[in-house]
Amino acid sequence: MRTLVQKFAWRLVLLVAITLIGGFLAATLIRFAPGYSVDERELDPRLNQASKEAIRNDRQLHSGLLAYYGQYLARAVHGDLGVSQGLEQPVATLIKERLPVTAKSVFAAMVLCWCSAFALAFAGLFYGGFLLDASGTIASGLLIALPTGVVAMLAVYVHAPVFVAIAVIIFPKVFRYLRNLLDHAYAQPYVTAARARGISDTLIIFRHVLPLVGAPVLALAGVSLSMAFGAAIPVEALCDSPGVGQLAWQAAMNRDLPLIINLTLILTMITVAFNSALDFRQETAQ
């Protein structure tokens, strides 16, 4: 039996390895995407041949992709994350300015989304009339069918902050899983038996329902975090909120290699770290 410290260290190594693989895959994607090394300025008729040549040269990778990635990592260790090709600013500055904006939105959206999802799912469970059930289904059906662009526009119309739009986008997905999981758990024979014995609802939730759904719900929490970051990309781009989501959108549209690598590294790290933390907690709990 390994010690806790060993387990923790092992997780950490895994985290770093997965993150690095993610970064490399992102670099590969950008490098082989159509339009790589293309710059909109090439259409500017004012620029002469030499200037266009210089722009293309700037955009081109001068070594193999693996070598480039190696060099990038070596510099990143010393704190130099490179310079964004599209925005012509140091990536470190861009991320430092913008990550807090998105982190706040995503955090607030997660809180809002999970609180309302739990509240509604439990309400449906205990006071489950046909009306409540139906309205929940219809509301989440409506929300999930709304295109992200429409949600973002509506948010602007009603002066709602970005995090509300993100919460609205991830809510139906979280709610649907959560309700199905809870329904299923609540319908288990021993829960029914417990109810028949007249045990209070609160006790049933904490004794029987939550332990049963605990694992999938925690997994769902991890997934919803990536979903929230995913939703932040179009929402921030459409609402012009200056976060990393908007940055990621621009980076993909500009085929901005240094920026994409860094953003993917961060995003992978957050997702994997969050998931590992959940797994680790479970492992130690067992």
Next chain:
Amino acid sequence: MSAARIARAAALGILCSVLAVCLFADRFTSYSYATQFRELPNAAPSSLHLLGTDGLGRDLFTRLLYGTRVSLLLAPAAAIIATFLAAVLGCIAGFSGGWLEKAILAAADVSMALPLLLLLLALRAVLPLSISPFVSIVATFVLLGFLGWPASLRVIWATARALRNSDFIVLARATGCSRFRLLSRHVFPNLRPVLLAQFWISIPLFVLTEATLSMLGLGVMEPMASWGNLLKGLEDFSAVRANPWSLSPLLLLVVVVISFQLVLPQREELA
């Protein structure tokens, strides 16, 4: 539970009739989805155009029928592919444990962080420029199906892992239950709520993603219609205001998605 049963019958009726109407779309409309009535752009509903027209004067009702045909057949198909892949990979990860489990989970985590749009762009560059719209649509939905698994993988894996250690599986194993029987009789029924949720959520998701992809040269191209590009039109608020009936694709999608939810087996039977 008669109310639920009625609702279920109604939902089934709705789904069947929507499917029938759009399969025989040409019987229900005399227009082509591409014809532009240029004198009547953004027209309100009339006896000529039941739901009015879009920005180019195309009959919205006709476009809705033909769009439904495309999306209603292909989006659930993609949803099934994605759900199936997630179920298989999730079960493998949940039941095998060890390296395989870690690898599958890591793959899901990484692919959720990757800019997969770029992969789709690369695919478009490989395909010839003038592929037929049909090939383009089918390729798009199949691809979406194959890329859609990571979102639900973790939840399925977690459920599967909880099952592996649960009493009744251990018991079933001890009594020499065959692997197939174990999966079909014990594992699958318990995964069902998660799989159904995944299926239900994926349908509108794929419908909407298809619209994004048509912007990248994949998916449905002009002048064909799909729910995706009809819904995309909602982002233009002035057009919606000019003809509120352009909300009808949204309404239909919601009705269809909810019907799917009602038709699929509910908790009563599982208990």
Next chain:
Amino acid sequence: MFRASRLIALFCLALMAATTRAQSGGELHFCLHGEPKTFNPVLVEDEASENVRYLTGGVLIRLNRQTQALEPALATSWKISPDRKTITFQIRPGIYFSDGTPFTSDDVAYTMRLLLDPNTHSPTGDSFEVGAGKTEIKTPSPEVVAITFPGPIAGLERLFDQVAILSVHSPKKEMAVLGPFYVSEYKAGSYVLLRKNSNYWKHDAQGHALPYLDSIQLDIQRNRDIELVRFRRGELQLINRLDPELYERLKAEDPSLTRTAGTGLDAEEFWFNQSTSAPMPDYKRAWFRTTEFRKAVSLAINRADISRIVYRGFAKPAFGPVSPSNRFWFNAALEEPKYDPQGALRLFTKAGFRFQQETLKDAAGNRVEFTLVTNSGNTAREKMAAMIQQDLSQVGIKVNVVTFDFPSLIERMTRTFDYDACLLGLVNTDLDPNGQMNVWLSSGENHQWNPSQKSPATAWEAEIDQLMRGQATAATEKERKAKFDRVQQIVSEQQPFIYLINKDVLTAVSPAVAGAAPVVLNPPAFWNAETLRVQNSSQLGAQK
């Protein structure tokens, strides 16, 4: 002691605030439609940076956006030598940069050296097209600067409208400016705050210092719908360019808010790929290289419908590369584009095509079908493509429409040449045809239908080459005009670009803004920012 000085400072600040409020011109608030990529005027390329440069940069000669005539600015006068190689400026004396550094001829020399340095790769510098040889810059006195180029440059003086003068000595580098405003704050992705430059040289007729405005807040906002929502709430006082649909909507609500300056300079056009390196079957290339084919396609397109449906009537059918609102350079003798599907069919038949059972086939029996690509996300272009598709189906041509994101599209246009026809709007930033040299020369990279040719593929391209080179060295503007008129004539006869429409310039101005007079040249709504005022800003503030 310390405390006292702080008190005095506070008092002074309060006093200043009070006095400025008394004669305040208010704050103007509007949107940039993208992130300004640079504040260095030499490197400006994108529209957002260009707008900031227009508001902050001081130039020697200013093109009056309303009269389209050149006016003295930082230079009180200028003289061009008879060989048109040397331009001598007399500089306005006693002027200071926004940070207090004095402005002299050395600053002009420094700016020009930097601009023309081939390693700078400045779009503004490149537009001088200096060619090989050394540019000599002399500063005989702090108030005189003479620039001698290696060769004659046609329309030289109007190029200086884009040259914002940098300070050679200021510690603040490019942030020290000579224009009406200076960049005071910038939050990436969010906003740029410009403040009044109290050292600005210009005064109004009554002798009041310009600009009237205290500050301009430029929010970075890509989404046009949101921009309109904020304008209607009173958060913004100006929309520099408005989409036709939004314009129409706003006009229906309150006609006093909308202003149009008439037809603009930008055109929307499409072209057939005639490049030899294009991976397409030879018969297809042969169609695209047939003049009758291109002319017939052009005839089969209903431009009036495009204008009416896509642009809500706020666009005019385009004659050619030059919009009628470019008063000097437009060739008024050009024929108005016609819509004539029957004439198109006659032309197709003449070129050996056959129209049978509603389909068009070439002499070898190949069905005429092509793919029209355009950039995604531009609703107007997507609609135009769908309309072209329908129009051409009337003459039996099958058009597939495919949209790509910009990098993919540019890669196809400039690297792989893997497309049949492309619909785009190439922006005209310059009134003078010299700015379009790279488009019209067959060796040019922006000669989109067949770029970077070693020698002209056709006789008419050879003639255009000759005319374009000729106009650049012609002695008088009249001679230049005659040559460029001929270029427009050839383009209209050959249709290498099939021009569709010229968009109207549509703007929105809140009644709180006094002095606005939108024009067709960039920037349409705030070209006279220095004389704009925002009234009763307190009331507007309450609205927020």
